[in-house]
Amino acid sequence: MSYTNQRIAYGNALVQLGRENRNIVALEADLGKSTMSHMFQQEFPDRYFEMGIAEQNMASTAAGLSLTGKIPFIHSFAVFSTGRAFDQIRQTISIGRLNVNICGSSAGLSDFGDGSTHQSVEDIAIMRAIPNMTVFCPVDANETGKVVRAMAEIDGPCYIRINRNDYENVTSEDTPFQVGMPTVLKDGSDIAVFAIGIMAVKALEAAKALEGKISLKVINVSTIKPLNAQAIIDMAKDCKAVITAEEHNIIGGLGSGIAQALSKECKPIEFIGINDTFGCSAHSYDELLDYFDLTPESIIQAAQRLNKSKY
Amino acid sequence: MDKQELIKKLEEQARVLRRDIVEIVGVGLPGHIGGSCSSADIVTALYFYKMHLDPKNPKKIDRDRFLFSKGHAAIVQYAALAELGYFDKSELKKCKSLGSILQGHPDYRKTPGVEANTGSLGQGLSIGLGMALGLKLDNIDRKVYVIIGDGEIAEGQIWEAAMAASNFKADNLVAILDNNELQATGPIAERFNTNPLIPKWESFGWNVIEINGHDMGQIIDALDEADNVKGKPTIIVAHTIKGKGISFAENAVEYHNGALTQEAYEKALAELSC
Numbered sequence: 383m384s385y386t387n388q389r390i391a392y393g394n395a396l397v398q399l400g401r402e403n404r405n406i407v408a409l410e411a412d413l414g415k416s417t418m419s420h421m422f423q424q425e426f427p428d429r430y431f432e433m434g435i436a437e438q439n440m441a442s443t444a445a446g447l448s449l450t451g452k453i454p455f456i457h458s459f460a461v462f463s464t465g466r467a468f469d470q471i472r473q474t475i476s477i478g479r480l481n482v483n484i485c486g487s488s489a490g491l492s493d494f495g496d497g498s499t500h501q502s503v504e505d506i507a508i509m510r511a512i513p514n515m516t517v518f519c520p521v522d523a524n525e526t527g528k529v530v531r532a533m534a535e536i537d538g539p540c541y542i543r544i545n546r547n548d549y550e551n552v553t554s555e556d557t558p559f560q561v562g563m564p565t566v567l568k569d570g571s572d573i574a575v576f577a578i579g580i581m582a583v584k585a586l587e588a589a590k591a592l593e594g595k596i597s598l599k600v601i602n603v604s605t606i607k608p609l610n611a612q613a614i615i616d617m618a619k620d621c622k623a624v625i626t627a628e629e630h631n632i633i634g635g636l637g638s639g640i641a642q643a644l645s646k647e648c649k650p651i652e653f654i655g656i657n658d659t660f661g662c663s664a665h666s667y668d669e670l671l672d673y674f675d676l677t678p679e680s681i682i683q684a685a686q687r688l689n690k691s692k693y
Numbered sequence: 694m695d696k697q698e699l700i701k702k703l704e705e706q707a708r709v710l711r712r713d714i715v716e717i718v719g720v721g722l723p724g725h726i727g728g729s730c731s732s733a734d735i736v737t738a739l740y741f742y743k744m745h746l747d748p749k750n751p752k753k754i755d756r757d758r759f760l761f762s763k764g765h766a767a768i769v770q771y772a773a774l775a776e777l778g779y780f781d782k783s784e785l786k787k788c789k790s791l792g793s794i795l796q797g798h799p800d801y802r803k804t805p806g807v808e809a810n811t812g813s814l815g816q817g818l819s820i821g822l823g824m825a826l827g828l829k830l831d832n833i834d835r836k837v838y839v840i841i842g843d844g845e846i847a848e849g850q851i852w853e854a855a856m857a858a859s860n861f862k863a864d865n866l867v868a869i870l871d872n873n874e875l876q877a878t879g880p881i882a883e884r885f886n887t888n889p890l891i892p893k894w895e896s897f898g899w900n901v902i903e904i905n906g907h908d909m910g911q912i913i914d915a916l917d918e919a920d921n922v923k924g925k926p927t928i929i930v931a932h933t934i935k936g937k938g939i940s941f942a943e944n945a946v947e948y949h950n951g952a953l954t955q956e957a958y959e960k961a962l963a964e965l966s967c
Binding site for chain 1: 754802808809810811812813816817819820821822823824825828830831849850853856857860861
């Protein structure tokens with residue numbers, strides 16, 4: 383099993399895109415060594431704009447670059463690139479449907495040491511609510527590069543959520559990626575688990591632990607918006623219940639989207655996520671995920687509850 | 694054309710735009726008359742003298758760009774675009790009605806000739822900077838002109854953009870500050886004092902030119918002077934009168950976004966007729 387990092391995969395993909403298309407430009411707000419946009423800077427210094435610690439100006443400047451035919455990628459931690467620059471993203475980038483691509487790095491709890499101010503529990507909710515916005519949460523490093531490529535091609539604003547830490551790939555370099563198409567990572571027949579990011583890894587662990595007892599179908603929903611409601615319905619069809627798993631507030635994120643998609647299907651749903659609270663500091667990522675019950679055990683327990691209940 | 698003749702022609706054009714403004718606003722519905730009239734002479738000089746544009750090919754790559762960061766004054770831009778033939782003048786009367794191509798604030802996707810969605814104050818200068826950087830990347834020797842308001846510069850992002858533009862030596866970016874001294878609720882100096890303007894912009898690394906924003910000769914001289922500035926952005930601080938050209942609306946805060954009665958409408962049109 384290869385342990386890789388989404389940030390490095392992101393940086394590599396951006397450099398590769400830059401080689402193929404001279405219109406690709408990158409803007410950074412002094413976190414380039416963390417977001418890995420500095421990889422692009424090293425190869426394309428003329429197409430890299432260090433905007434200082436000024437995310438709002440960075441977002442609007444990217445809009446202007448887009449309006450001259452460039453394809454900008456803007457970078458910061460997810461909490462800042464979505465929260466600090468919300469109005470700029472909404473007003474000019476999204477109403478104008480510009481091809482500005484927003485990188486939310488160190489998303490979720492993955493910046494474990496820095497605590498609540500730097501951890502994004504609401505970035506997906508914010509981005510999902512903006513018309514014209516496409517929202518991605520790649521499941522692993524292998525999928526990250528494919529998402530970056532798709533973002534450049536989509537004629538409109540896109541958001542990508544990137545995990546700070548190393549974890550194993552659950553897809554291969556050859557796994558096909560299609561915008562808007564959830565993919566089955568492991569087939570199963572009792573309960574469908576729709577998951578994003580590292581929670582897909584936790585769901586696969588839960589599925590393995592429950593083998594022979596409860597059959598979990600694990601689905602990677604890397605395109606959170608537009609959410610393919612028909613695919614979600616089809617994938618859940620043969621299962622009696624559903625679990626959603628995300629490293630994000632249970633309000634407004636993947637779970638909300640899946641529940642809406644399945645609203646006419648009369649299937650019980652359990653939501654695994656951050657329970658409407660802010661993060662906090664910890665010495666390790668795993669410690670923090672455990673603290674917030676973002677674990678295989680939580681998914682196992684939810685599956686057991688759903689399996690026992692008579693809906 | 695000799696300069697006096699040019700100035701006369703532009704002044705006449707500005708009168709036409711102000712008349713259009715009154716016709717767009719009409720009777721009984723609110724419209725941003727004050728800030729549109731304070732910008733009218735500057736907008737005229739940009740669209741009818743300074744900028745290289747092709748109304749038949751609004752997206753022509755080799756063109757100057759104009760952004761109304763104080764997007765609420767869009768109606769004067771709409772008047773200019775209609776007069777230049779970007780769209781039919783009959784659209785002006787439909788402004789802000791359901792389905793109109795002319796929205797309450799500039800809309801890049803709906804209005805030919807509008808370069809970006811602006812109106813959430815404080816953002817246009819940053820957008821203009823992005824355009825200026827994009828033009829430089831492609832070695833296109835054109836300029837980006839951004840009109841900002843003096844109330845608007847309370848927005849922090851203006852100063853982020855001001856720092857960034859001098860940092861990037863964006864000498865193809867020209868801001869024009871429509872300094873009409875009134876914001877929505879009253880005199881700026883009394884509400885939230887943004888003075889002193891000149892040293893502020895100079896200290897942010899800008900070339901500053903101060904003019905009377907209703908003196909057409911001064912406006913075109915300032916725009917020409919900006920062409921020769923290298924290595925730094927230029928801001929033209931234009932002292933203006935809110936509501937300029939309509940006697941009862943001049944310096945009258947109620948016409949920031951006010952409606953005209955039938956009587957006021959007729960009086961305004963009469964004042965703006967040749």
